[in-house]
Amino acid sequence: MITRGRVVLAAVVALLVAVLVGAVLLTPRTSDEPLDPASAEPDGTRAVAQVLGQHGVDVTITHRVSGLDTAGLRDATVVLTRPQLLAPETLQQTMSAAEGARRLVIVDADPTTIKTLDLPVAKVEPQRSQPVSLCSVSWLDGLRLSYADISYRPEGTAQTCFGERGQGAVVVLPAQGNAPETVLLGSRAALTNNTVVNDDNAAIALRILGASDRLVWFAPSIATADNEAVQGPMWPRWFHPAIWLAGAVILIVMVWRGRRFGRLVPEPLPVVVPADETTRSRGQLYRKAHDQARASAALRLAARARLARYLGLAPGGPPDALISHTARAAQHDPQQVADLLYGADPPDDATLTALAQDLQQLERQVRR
Numbered sequence: 449m450i451t452r453g454r455v456v457l458a459a460v461v462a463l464l465v466a467v468l469v470g471a472v473l474l475t476p477r478t479s480d481e482p483l484d485p486a487s488a489e490p491d492g493t494r495a496v497a498q499v500l501g502q503h504g505v506d507v508t509i510t511h512r513v514s515g516l517d518t519a520g521l522r523d524a525t526v527v528l529t530r531p532q533l534l535a536p537e538t539l540q541q542t543m544s545a546a547e548g549a550r551r552l553v554i555v556d557a558d559p560t561t562i563k564t565l566d567l568p569v570a571k572v573e574p575q576r577s578q579p580v581s582l583c584s585v586s587w588l589d590g591l592r593l594s595y596a597d598i599s600y601r602p603e604g605t606a607q608t609c610f611g612e613r614g615q616g617a618v619v620v621l622p623a624q625g626n627a628p629e630t631v632l633l634g635s636r637a638a639l640t641n642n643t644v645v646n647d648d649n650a651a652i653a654l655r656i657l658g659a660s661d662r663l664v665w666f667a668p669s670i671a672t673a674d675n676e677a678v679q680g681p682m683w684p685r686w687f688h689p690a691i692w693l694a695g696a697v698i699l700i701v702m703v704w705r706g707r708r709f710g711r712l713v714p715e716p717l718p719v720v721v722p723a724d725e726t727t728r729s730r731g732q733l734y735r736k737a738h739d740q741a742r743a744s745a746a747l748r749l750a751a752r753a754r755l756a757r758y759l760g761l762a763p764g765g766p767p768d769a770l771i772s773h774t775a776r777a778a779q780h781d782p783q784q785v786a787d788l789l790y791g792a793d794p795p796d797d798a799t800l801t802a803l804a805q806d807l808q809q810l811e812r813q814v815r816r
Contacts, residue, residue, distance in 0.1 A: 480492070481667070481669045481670065482530065482636075482640075483529035483530055483555060483556075483636065483639060483640070484529075484667045484669065485497035485507065485509050485667060486509060487641075488641065489641070490640065490641055490642035491640050491641070491642070492640065492641050493529075493639045493640060493641065493644075494641060495641045495644055496639050496644055496650075496653045496654075497509070497665065499654065500654065500657060500658055500663060503654065503658060504661065505657075505658050505661060505662070505663050506661060506663065507665060508662070508663070508664045508665065509665045510664065510665070510666055510667070511666075511668060511669050511672045512668075512672050513534070513541050513542055513545070515666070516542060516664065516666060517545055519664045521545060521546060521549040522548040522549070523548075523549070523550045523660055524549050524550060524660055524662035524664050525550055525551045525552075525553065525657060525658070525660045525662070525663045525664070526542075526545075526549045526551070526552050526553070526628075526663075526664045527552075527553040527554075527555065527657055527663065527664070527665050527666065528552070528553070528554050528555065528666045529555045529556070529639075529666070529667050529668075530555070530556065530668055531554060531555075531557055531558070531561040531668075532558055532560070532675065532678075533668040533669070533670070533672075533673035533674075533675050533678050534668055534674060534675055535674045535675050535676070536560075536564045538674055539561060539564045539565055540564065540565070542666065543627070546628055547626040547627065547628065549628045550628060550660045551628055551629045551630075551631060551659050551660070552627075552629070552630045552631070553630075553631045553633060553656055553657060554630065554631070554632055555633045555636070555639065556597060556598060556633075556634060556636065557572070557598075557600075557632050557634075558572065559572045567621060567630065567632075568602055568603040568604055568621060569600050569602050569603065569619065569621075570601050570602065571600070571615065572598060572599075572600055572601075573598070573599055573601075574597065574599075575596040575597060575598060575599040575611075575617060575634065576596075576597065577595070577596065578593075578594060578595055578596070579593055579595075579599070579610040579611055579616070579617050579635075580610065580611065580612050581593075582609075582610070582612050582616075583608075583609035583610065583618075584607045584608055584609065585607045585608070585609045585618065585620050588609045588610075588618065588652060588655060588656075589609075591651055591652050592647045592648045593610045593618075593635055593637070593638060593647065593648065593649065593652060594638075594643060594646040594649055595635060595637035595643065595646075596610060596611075596617035596634055596635045596637075597617075597634055597635055597636055597637075598617065598635075599611055599615050599616060599617055599634060600615060600616065600617075600619040600632050600634060601614055601615035602614075602615075602619045602621065605622075606619055606620060606621045606622065607619070607620040608620075610635070617633070617634040617635045618632065618633055618634070618635070618652075618656070619631070619632040619634075631656055633656060637649055638652045638653045638656075639653050731743070735797065740793060740794045740796065740797065740799070740800045741793040743800055744793050744794050744800055744803055745793075747803065747804055747807055748788075748789055748790070748807065751789065751807045751810070751811060752789055754811060755770060755774055755789075755810075755811065755814060756770055758814060758815065759773045759774065759777065759814070761773060767786075767789070767790055770789065771785050771786045771789065771790075774789070774810070774814060777813075777814040778810055778813035778814045779813070780810070780813070785810070788803070788806055788807060788810055
């Protein structure tokens with residue numbers, strides 16, 4: 449038979465499942481990863497991706513290198529952000545996949561990335577300042593970059609921008625063999641949501657990323673990183689909110705089940721157990737557990753209650769009064785009576801049996 453409690457519990461469980469499913473379905477498909485075109489955070493690049501889309505550029509986002517193989521990269525622009533998250537073989541696979549592209553843009557390429565891809569760059573150093581506007585790249589000439597993170601010094605006749613003395617925050621490496629034209633962008637400020645509106649950052653981003661009608665944005669995340677030096681999160685993003693939600697539901701169920709909705713209703717016992725059987729069963733449990741202390745405490749408590757009632761003393765009264773009246777009635781030494789009624793716990797069963805017999809004998813002597 450289905451009880452009311454089971455029905456309510458099933459309803460609570462169904463409500464919890466519905467809330468969890470709704471939370472998953474209603475969660476916006478965004479990201480909080482830096483330089484991710486799906487992220488609306490200050491360090492995300494969603495604004496640039498949307499503006500490119502409004503200017504007729506078909507933007508495709510992938511977080512794994514396998515997405516480059518099926519993206520149709522011919523005559524497209526491929527942009528790679530956070531290359532530090534990728535293992536050397538994945539970086540080389542990215543370069544191979546981009547061979548048919550029109551342009552490859554690498555953001556914040558570090559010395560390891562430069563070396564792995566064998567790019568003709570002699571020096572990579574941090575800049576951390578607003579760069580000068582000197583530029584040998586014709587389609588970037590006259591623009592001003594608000595901030596640069598890295599400065600590159602290329603080898604040969606590569607073009608540089610936003611730097612001086614043969615180096616810059618932007619380096620354009622010409623196409624060689626199967627490798628497409630490669631642009632090294634050492635400035636996150638030109639892409640991120642909170643800085644893209646500064647100076648000419650937006651124009652710089654559009655000119656670098658909007659060179660063709662199709663843009664494939666490879667944005668590795670912590671979850672998809674395969675670099676051994678990078679560890680992904682231990683739990684998915686929804687785990688902590690789910691824990692809080694489950695805890696709240698458990699608390700509600702505890703309060704609901706712990707409430708008393710009215711007075712207790714007495715019900716007849718299904719089975720009547722004789723008192724002597726209950727006493728024997730409890731004694732057997734004490735004996736099996738070797739709990740002489742609890743058994744002796746029960747014996748002494750019962751004996752003191754019976755003696756106090758027989759002698760006309762208040763139950764739970766001071767021990768001295770009970771000891772003195774009991775010793776006088778039984779004609780025993782008060783110290784002996786005190787040891788029997790309030791003494792130390794017996795160490796074994798034999799001593800416990802002797803204590804029970806002495807208490808029984810003491811009661812008989814008081815009642816004579």
